[in-house]
Amino acid sequence: MEQLTEQQLVRRQKMEHLSESGFDPFGHKFERTHNTAQIIADYDQYSKEELEAMAVPVTVAGRIMTKRGKGKAGFAHMQDAEGKIQLYVRKDEVGEERYPFFDKADLGDIVGVSGILFKTNVGELSIRAKAYEPLVKALRPLPEKYHGLTDIEERYRRRYVDLIMNEESRKTFKARVQIMNFIRNYLNEQGYLEVETPILHPIAGGAAARPFVTHHNALDMEFFLRIAPELYLKRLLVGGFDKVYEMGRIFRNEGMSPRHNPEFTMIEIYAAFEDYQYMMNIAEGIVSGATQAILGTTDVQYGEYELSLAAPFKRIHMVDLIQEHTNVDFWQPMSVEEATVLAKEHGVELQDHMYTVGHIINEFFEQKCEEHLIQPTFVYGHPVEISPLSKLNPEDGRFTDRFELFIGAREYSNGFTELNDPIDQKQRFEAQVEEARLGNDEANGEVDYDYIEALEYGMPPAGGLGVGIDRLVMLITNSTSIRDVLFFPHMRHR
């Protein structure tokens, strides 16, 4: 049994007192006529005298956030889901019997109030209470009213307190909902179908990442929590669904950071008979459109960067970009030995499994170019060796018709013309298995033969796209940590 603080004991005594007085300290249904935002929107425009003449009755409910006793009367600010409003409670108007319940109410208690709108001498729209109803006794005190809850750890561990105290936090999470709604509307209007595919996968495919492993008892078999829905969504293309998307949770068993949570939300979008150029347009439409819809502008401040998210975004081939930043020309045919020498000369570090020119080109890009991509930029033409699910570029088979979107030096989206050649796909999977053997623990160590078989029935030519939703929300809400856009980020046990 935990030790109760003085304040907790006092609040429990007050709870007992409510019970003894015939109130349920944890309340009951309460009919409201307004929320606080409606009241402000509809009536703040009127003067003190006009409101007095109108005598508007309202009934609201919410949490007491501040309280100022004045003897036989008192003021409080009450907060509901949409905002807050001041209450003015007088003993002579709510009654001798009820007034003490307001007088003894604590910050954090939830109350219902009926009254008449008025404006105070300094012009604040307030409710002059005619009836006061204690609804829920809060047994723990709220954080300090002025500074709120600022401790980052506490804000993550006890998000509910953060949401009570911090308007910014509420706004961020509402923006998250709006962004996801925008994306759904944007795609649904273009004829896309939102679908659901398995989260438990027998083979962890569709991306390069370490999976979580779990076990199904009845089937007595291992499952992986999905690292990407990609291979299932493309099976749907084979099945004849030609414009599909899935927005949902992805799980990757990797390190955590301000930009990584073990579970995060991604959207993947597939369109038959389209290609990567079309998918870039969709990515642009989502990023630019969501920003405009939520912020009313596409000019955003993100940390130190001033970004313009207005479409169209710059599009540049990876090889051209590398040439721009290092003067190295990978359009020239070259051997692995020559490319390795170039990497050494330019201080590009390589690991054992990077045994092809394509890997080295990618390392040049990541180590020398990524950091310069501040304004939204599509980088396309990734080497085939790092793109096992992308279709080859018809003119130059060293590269694929793949792109990634970078904003503020971070990746937001990845898309490509989908590889639908089952024979090529099988070879690429097998190359991944070899890479895994050589020590890339994020390469796929197992070939998904069922997926190959699906492709053998014929998948229409198609474009596909993935967008990290959490990072998009971070961008639009100017949040520095992914934990600021997840209601309940993962933490170690205390």
Place this chain on the structure above:
RNA sequence: GUCCUGUUAGCUCAGCUGGUAGAGCAUUUGACUUUUAAUCAAAGGGUCACAGGUUCGAAUCCUGUACAGGACACCA
């Protein structure tokens, strides 16, 4: 996983070169019928994250542990 930094009252924070722990808000009691970080008077509230060590004496110095934040690595 490695490195750096942090952890003092319910909350927000002080606490100097080591000498018996402080403030504001919140709480309790009293005053106050247009206040708004309400005000005034008084009171209570602490295993200074945890465990060792150095010292006559540790919130303070040292070591370890836990948790957190940031950077790096990896990715989205």
